[in-house]
Every structure is written in structure tokens, then in C-alpha cells.
Amino acid sequence: MGKITGFKEFERQDESYTPVVDRVKHYNEFTVPLKEEEITKQGSRCMDCGIPFCHSGCPLGNLIPDFNHMVHQGEWQKASWLLHSTNNFPEFTGRLCPAPCEKSCVLGIIEDPVSIENIEKMIVERAFKEGWIKPQPPKVRTGKTIAIVGSGPAGLAAAQQLNRAGHTVTVFERDNAIGGLLRYGIPNFKMEKGVIDRRIAILEAEGITFKVNVNVGENYPVEKLKDFDAVVLCGGATVRRSLPTPGIDADGVVQAMDFLTQQTKVVFGETIENQVLATDKHVIVIGGGDTGSDCVGTSNRQGAKSVVNFEIMPKPPGHRSPTTPWPFWPLQLKTSSSHEEGVERNWLINTKEFITDENGKLTALKTVNVEWKMVPGERPQLIEIEGTEKTWPCxxxxxxxxxxxxESTIADQLGLEKDARSNYKAEYGKYQTNVPNIFTAGDMRRGQSLIVWAISEGREAARQVDIYLMGKSDLPTKDEAGDLVAL
Known part of the structure; x- marks a missing residue:
């Protein structure tokens, strides 16, 4: 424990943002880091609990009190070592993770929790600046070859772990650059892509081979995967949900991920024919999650005339709901930096029709207010409220x-079993499909989830692959208590 009374003396401080009027003019990150003196105070707020519930909140089992203590002591290099011992890519999680660790922080019961995510980000940025993060190629190669399909956080984590075990790893990515949704699904203003590039340079120097524009099952036959001793499928959950709503095919109804991907590619000099732009348009974002928030921020940067957000669920409370007590993930209203840049948010609203002109172009949305009827033992029922119909210009x-x-392409071609939710079937903790040398991890196995779960599953799947190939493994894992162990 760095300072016994630190949690009593210092209030939580987070990094700030540049003014809205300035940051909406560009697509770069806009956070203003805290000074080192303030970060050390934030580290001292950690109480080093006898039972650190932050561990249970984090799927990676990060050694949070330990690196908080090192930051308070000014031992930044040790903090970096501790952080990287459980997390391959803290520069990603430090920017993008919703921080379930903070929601289970013991201090959070009575005060603002420790600013764990920001401390994590500051540690890894300091480590890159000081040159502490260096390639660690294996000293001995096993002669075993492994194909990783997908270069999102699960695929990258599995690749680095398996490479460290001495296997020869090739990562296939169907897009034109490495990173999966980290690259094109996350706007540049939330994470600049140089953050990905510098880590990929480390992985390449460690001996990992990356191949882009390779779509396994399309322009790369799945039969070629038989050339590898093992395969890890980390292609993500990429089938986008739509709406069974009249007019859904109208010109002007666009999937959010297409909109975001196009803008990020344009930021990096690519030419997109017929790019979808929000400029001078009335924009309505349907969906109140992180992707919806990203659409709000991007629309404002493109110069939208107005931005409105619809969410079919009730507005969450401003504070933790009694239905999700500590240390569980709370049902609580989240206001992102993009929301603060300008948006009209609406809850309990359902889109009934997309209205078009004679040319099929979208001109408006028709909606109705709704409520949820809860009957014990039954699924919630969506009830439309009579007389609340409204037409919105859009x-x-x-x-x-x-x-x-x-997507089912690879599973169908390889004869892989899927579960009831269409995910690639593999037991949690084993990650092995019904084809013995083929494993799967991340969103492709568990469905849409968090970046920390993707990294965790990539690490854990790597260990199971190593055991499958070698009969044992020295790669680290987590025991049921979440503590780091090596078996």
C-alpha cells in the first residue's frame, strides 16, 4: 500500500478533454494527460484490499493493487512489467475498455473508485516513451506452425503468446491493415491508429508474420489451413443486426460500422467512392451503445445539421441501480465525450417506418413511444403507447x-459446430472446436463482448493450443480466483 491514508486525502482525478469547439474539427485523440505528480496521487488512492475485487471485475486478472503501488512509488518500469504480465495490450484497454475493474473497486462503495484505466494508460505510454517495451523473440523455436485467423485483440493476444512459446505464427487479416475492429471500427479520435502500428512493429520484430487482404474461405481456401499444425479462429462477431421495419432498404439507411469504417479509411488517405457523409444532414442514430456514441462523434465532425439518438430501452439511472449492486457491473447512465459534443438522446422509442421520397431516398422516420411489461417467469413484452406516434426529419x-x-463461412467449410446463438462452439477454458487442431476465441466464440474478454480469451486459448501441441505449457493462465499462475 503506497500511502495508507491516500484514499482519504486525494479525490479522483481523470484526464481532461480539449474544448468541444476545437476537438470536433479533427479526428485525433483529444485527451489532456494528468501530470506525473497527480498520477502518483491517484495510484496512492488504492487501498490494497485484502480481497481485491478489482481482480474479479477484470477478465484479465490484472495485478491492479500492485501496479498502483508501483506508480505511487515512482517505479514506472516495474509497473509496466506487472501490467504486461497479464495484459498484452494495455494501450488498447487503457483507451477503450469500459473498466469493469473500477466498477468493482472497494473504494467505489463509498467514494469515487480508483482511476485504474487512466493509470493503466499512463503506465504503458510511459513505457513506450522510455523504450522499455522491446521485442522479446523466443530463444528456441518448436518447429510447430500456427495460423491465426483475425487480427483483432483476441487474435493478436493469441499470436503473441504462441510466438513466445516458440511456435511459428502467421496471422491472416481480410482487411488491408492489421487490427480488426480496433483499426476501422473504433474512430481515430478514440484511439489513433499509430497506437496499433507501434505494437504491430513489436510483434513483427518478435517473429510473427502478418498477411493482409487474406479472407480465409473466400480468396484463401480453407484447405490451406491443413498446412498448419494448429489453427486459432478469432474472426469476431461481425454479422450486423438490422431491423424488421418497413423502408429498411431506403437510400440513407446505413449500418453504423460501414459509416465508421469509411471515415477512418478516409482519415488515412484512402479514397472511398460514394462515401456516406453526415454533412448538412439530419442524422438519427438508432442504438444507444458505444458504437452509437461513435456515430454521434463522427457525425458532428462531419458537420451534421442535427444529431438524434434513439434507444428502445429505458433511460438508466444516474447512479448505480439497486438491481446491480456492487461489485457487479452497474445499470447506470453513461455519457460519453461524443454525447457531450452534441446530441438529442431519446429512450423508450421504437422506429416504425423509414419514409422515403419518390426516388427511394430517406426523408423521415416514424416512431412510437414504448414501455416494457415485466411478467415474472416470462420474457419482457414491448408495448407501444397509443397516441405517441411522431415523424422525425431524417x-x-x-x-x-x-x-x-x-459469419458462418469458415465454420461451414471446415465442418465446425455452432451453438444456439450461432457462435463457433468451443468449451470455455478449452477453446477447442469439434475439429481437434482448430481452436476459437474472442467474440467468434462468446459473441459480442468487451476488449478485455477478447484479450483474455486469446491468451487462454494460446495456452490450450500449446498444451495440445506440446503436451504441456509454461504460458501463464488464471486460476478460478483470478490470480496469475503458471501450471
Missing amino acids: DLALLALGFTGP
Whole structure:
């Protein structure tokens, strides 16, 4: 424990943002880091609990009190070592994770929790700046070859772990650059892509081979995967949810991920024919999650005339709901930096029709207010409220409704079993499909989830692959208590 009374003396401080009027003019990150003196104070707020519930909140089992203590002591290099011992890519989670660790922080019962995510980000940024993060190629190669399909956080984590075990790893990515949804699904203003590039450079120097524009099952026959001793499928859950609503095919109804991907590619110099733009349009974003928030921020940067957000669920409470007590993930209203940049948010509203002109172009949305009827033992029922119909002017509707599961192409061609939710079937903790040398991890196995779960599953799947190939493994894992162990 760095300072016994730190949690009593210092209030939580987070990094700030540049003014809205300035940041909406560009697509770069806009956070203002805390000074080192303030970060050390934030580290001292950690109480080093006898039972650190932050561990249970984090799927990675990060050694949070330990690196908080090192930050308070000014031992930044040790903090970096501790952080990287459980998390391959803290620069990703430090920017993008919703921080379930903070929601289960013991201090959070009575005060604002420790700013764990920001401390994590500051540690890894300091480590890159000081040159502490260096390639660690294996000293001995096993002669075993492994194919990783998908270069999102699960695929990258599995690749690094298996490479460290001495196997020869090739990562296949169907897009034109490495990173999966980290690259094109996350706006540049939330994470600049140089953050990905510098980590990929480390992985390449460690001996991992990356191949882009390779779509396994399409322009790369699945039969070629038989050339590898093992395969890890980390293609994500990329089938986008739509709406069974009249007019859904109108010109102007666009999937959010297409909208976001196009803009990020344009930021990096690509030419997109017929790019979907929010400029001078009335934009309605349907879906209140993180992707919806990203659409709001991007629409404002493109110069939308107005931005409105629809969510079919009730408005969450401003504070933790009694239905989700500590240390569980709370039902609580989230206001992102993009929301603060300008949006009209609406809850308990359902889209009934996309209205078009004679040319099929979107001109408006028709909606109705709804309520949820809860009957014990039954699924919630959506009830429309009579007399609440409304028509909204709309030139661009962005569908930010999440994903229903992974694409089935590879599973169908390889004869892999899928579960009832269309995910690639593999037991949690084993990650092995019904084809013995084929494993799967991340959203492709568990469905749409968090970046920390993707990294965790990639690490754990790597260990199971190593055991399958070698009969044992020295790669680290987590025991049921969430503590780091090596078996």
C-alpha cells in the first residue's frame, strides 16, 4: 500500500478533454494527460484490499493493487512489467475498455473508485516513451506452425503468446491493415491508429508474420489451413443486426460500422467512392451503445445539421441501480465525450417506418413511444403507447444495433459446430472446436463482448493450443480466483 491514508486525502482525478469547439474539427485523440505528480496521487488512492475485487471485475486478472503501488512509488518500469504480465495490450484497454475493474473497486462503495484505466494508460505510454517495451523473440523455436485467423485483440493476444512459446505464427487479416475492429471500427479520435502500428512493429520484430487482404474461405481456401499444425479462429462477431421495419432498404439507411469504417479509411488517405457523409444532414442514430456514441462523434465532425439518438430501452439511472449492486457491473447512465459534443438522446422509442421520397431516398422516420411489461417467469413484452406516434426529419439513419454473431463461412467449410446463438462452439477454458487442431476465441466464440474478454480469451486459448501441441505449457493462465499462475 503506497500511502495508507491516500484514499482519504486525494479525490479522483481523470484526464481532461480539449474544448468541444476545437476537438470536433479533427479526428485525433483529444485527451489532456494528468501530470506525473497527480498520477502518483491517484495510484496512492488504492487501498490494497485484502480481497481485491478489482481482480474479479477484470477478465484479465490484472495485478491492479500492485501496479498502483508501483506508480505511487515512482517505479514506472516495474509497473509496466506487472501490467504486461497479464495484459498484452494495455494501450488498447487503457483507451477503450469500459473498466469493469473500477466498477468493482472497494473504494467505489463509498467514494469515487480508483482511476485504474487512466493509470493503466499512463503506465504503458510511459513505457513506450522510455523504450522499455522491446521485442522479446523466443530463444528456441518448436518447429510447430500456427495460423491465426483475425487480427483483432483476441487474435493478436493469441499470436503473441504462441510466438513466445516458440511456435511459428502467421496471422491472416481480410482487411488491408492489421487490427480488426480496433483499426476501422473504433474512430481515430478514440484511439489513433499509430497506437496499433507501434505494437504491430513489436510483434513483427518478435517473429510473427502478418498477411493482409487474406479472407480465409473466400480468396484463401480453407484447405490451406491443413498446412498448419494448429489453427486459432478469432474472426469476431461481425454479422450486423438490422431491423424488421418497413423502408429498411431506403437510400440513407446505413449500418453504423460501414459509416465508421469509411471515415477512418478516409482519415488515412484512402479514397472511398460514394462515401456516406453526415454533412448538412439530419442524422438519427438508432442504438444507444458505444458504437452509437461513435456515430454521434463522427457525425458532428462531419458537420451534421442535427444529431438524434434513439434507444428502445429505458433511460438508466444516474447512479448505480439497486438491481446491480456492487461489485457487479452497474445499470447506470453513461455519457460519453461524443454525447457531450452534441446530441438529442431519446429512450423508450421504437422506429416504425423509414419514409422515403419518390426516388427511394430517406426523408423521415416514424416512431412510437414504448414501455416494457415485466411478467415474472416470462420474457419482457414491448408495448407501444397509443397516441405517441411522431415523424422525425431524417436524411441519414445509422443502425448501431450490435452484432448477432460470427459469419458462418469458415465454420461451414471446415465442418465446425455452432451453438444456439450461432457462435463457433468451443468449451470455455478449452477453446477447442469439434475439429481437434482448430481452436476459437474472442467474440467468434462468446459473441459480442468487451476488449478485455477478447484479450483474455486469446491468451487462454494460446495456452490450450500449446498444451495440445506440446503436451504441456509454461504460458501463464488464471486460476478460478483470478490470480496469475503458471501450471
